[in-house]
Amino acid sequence: MSRSKRPGPMIPNTKAAAPVRKVTASLLDVMVDGREFESIVSYQVNGLNIIDEFRKSITEIETIRGRPLICYFANVVNPKIKISTSIEFNDELPFSELVNTLQTTGWNVDVLLVTNGGSGQQVAKFVTKIRSRFSNVAFILPSVAMSAGTIFIMSGDEIVMGPDSVFGPIDPQIPNKHGMFVPAQSILTLIEEIQTRGQVNLAKGLQPMWTDLEILRNIDQKDIGNAYNASGYSINLVQDYLFRYKFKNWTIHESSQTPVSDQERNDRAKEIAEILCKHSLWKSHSNGINREVAVTLCKLKITKTEDIQGLDRAIRRFWALSYWVFENTKIGKVFISKDYCIMRNDPTAI
Numbered sequence: 005m006s007r008s009k010r011p012g013p014m015i016p017n018t019k020a021a022a023p024v025r026k027v028t029a030s031l032l033d034v035m036v037d038g039r040e041f042e043s044i045v046s047y048q049v050n051g052l053n054i055i056d057e058f059r060k061s062i063t064e065i066e067t068i069r070g071r072p073l074i075c076y077f078a079n080v081v082n083p084k085i086k087i088s089t090s091i092e093f094n095d096e097l098p099f100s101e102l103v104n105t106l107q108t109t110g111w112n113v114d115v116l117l118v119t120n121g122g123s124g125q126q127v128a129k130f131v132t133k134i135r136s137r138f139s140n141v142a143f144i145l146p147s148v149a150m151s152a153g154t155i156f157i158m159s160g161d162e163i164v165m166g167p168d169s170v171f172g173p174i175d176p177q178i179p180n181k182h183g184m185f186v187p188a189q190s191i192l193t194l195i196e197e198i199q200t201r202g203q204v205n206l207a208k209g210l211q212p213m214w215t216d217l218e219i220l221r222n223i224d225q226k227d228i229g230n231a232y233n234a235s236g237y238s239i240n241l242v243q244d245y246l247f248r249y250k251f252k253n254w255t256i257h258e259s260s261q262t263p264v265s266d267q268e269r270n271d272r273a274k275e276i277a278e279i280l281c282k283h284s285l286w287k288s289h290s291n292g293i294n295r296e297v298a299v300t301l302c303k304l305k306i307t308k309t310e311d312i313q314g315l316d317r318a319i320r321r322f323w324a325l326s327y328w329v330f331e332n333t334k335i336g337k338v339f340i341s342k343d344y345c346i347m348r349n350d351p352t353a354i
Contacts, residue, residue: 028052031325032060037317040324054329055345061325062342064318065114065144072108073144074341077118080148081330087350089336091122091152096129098339098346103133105344113138115160116322121151121172124238131159131245141249142307145169146323148292154280155238159245161253163298166309166319170292174238174280239277246273250304276302 028034029051036043058075066073076099078089106113113134134141142162143149149157150172157163157171202212251269256262279285279302286293295306309316329335334353339346 030057030060031328032057032321035321035324040320041327044324044328054333054335054347055340057325058322058338058340058345059342061318061322062340065116065315065322066342068312068314068318069114069142071110071112071114071142072106072341073114073116074102074106074339074344075116076102076339077116077146077326078120078337079330079335080118080120081327082353084353085330085334085336085350086352087336087348089120091119091126091130091156093123093126095126095337095339099130100133102339102341102344102346103137106137106341107343111139112142113140114142114144114164116144116146117149117153117156118145118147118326119149119153119156121153124152124155124174124241127152127156128241130156135159135249144319145171146319146326148172150292151289154293155241155245158242158277158280159249161249162307163250163304164307164309164312164315165295165298166316167295170294171298172293173283173286173289173291174242174277175235175283175286175289235281239274239281242277242280243270243273246276272303276304 025048026034026046027050028047029049031044031047031049031052034044034047062073062075076095079085080089115134140162141160142164143157143160144164145157146166146169148170150170151174154171154174198212198216201216205212247270251273254264254269257264283289293302295308298304298306309319326338334349334351335347336350336353337348
């Protein structure tokens with residue numbers, strides 16, 4: 005007689021069902037205050053129009069500020085983007101068209117800027133272009149505006165920063181004899197340190213240190229000249245912009261209620277420009293300067309996003325949208341307003 009097999013224990017199916025992703029056609033519509041980015045990453049988009057989304061966010065900011073907004077921002081988020089995201093010559097035409105196509109009857113404009121830097125010479129062209137049309141320019145920083153971006157924002161009448169916004173030192177990067185880009189001010193700082201040590205030794209009747217002499221022999225004289233020229237160019241631009249634009253309405257000393265002279269405005273502009281270019285102070289070209297340091301150390305007047313009702317929320321929403329777009333698309337750089345749009349894509353990005 006054969007034995008019947010007893011049924012084995014029931015094993016529950018432990019394989020979890022894949023979560024069903026929520027679907028939306030508008031990331032802004034499902035964005036949650038205070039968790040702007042976290043609240044949209046779980047969504048699957050269907051029929052999302054990125055340009056319309058950006059323009060909806062631009063309208064939010066314009067309504068609060070009561071003035072037109074143009075946006076020039078680069079993908080500083082996604083390392084897979086290989087096309088240039090720097091400020092460079094081929095930005096000139098789209099930026100010029102972006103400014104020209106503004107439909108406005110006033111003389112005020114906001115510029116939303118995100119950049120890791122680039123060409124100071126190109127920034128000078130941007131400033132000339134935008135100042136030919138607008139007498140009052142404000143820069144809004146949702147994230148970073150470094151290096152040449154810092155030079156750009158110093159041409160504004162107003163700088164608007166959120167709690168996490170930063171700009172950076174303006175010490176330019178120059179190519180050395182090996183083709184590597186190095187901070188110009190780091191070369192000049194090194195030379196000054198060697199000179200100081202040499203003078204101390206000579207005063208004691210000693211020879212300069214052999215290692216210092218070897219370092220000097222290995223520094224190309226062209227690099228030294230380029231460092232002086234590039235640093236001087238950045239300092240002069242910032243000094244000029246601060247004096248002509250940011251300080252143009254600084255007419256009375258708040259403490260004494262006495263008039264501010266042109267010489268005082270120029271001296272303050274030069275002081276700030278030299279501080280921003282001082283490598284020995286910032287140590288790193290990528291050192292972020294937040295708004296507290298901008299006020300206390302750089303002596304700049306900064307508008308806080310929280311001090312304008314609704315603006316901090318609107319900027320957070322714009323940046324969360326931008327962050328999502330940069331992480332999920334091949335877009336490397338954007339020029340956009342309510343009337344104009346160019347997006348540069350990296351076709352090689354995965």
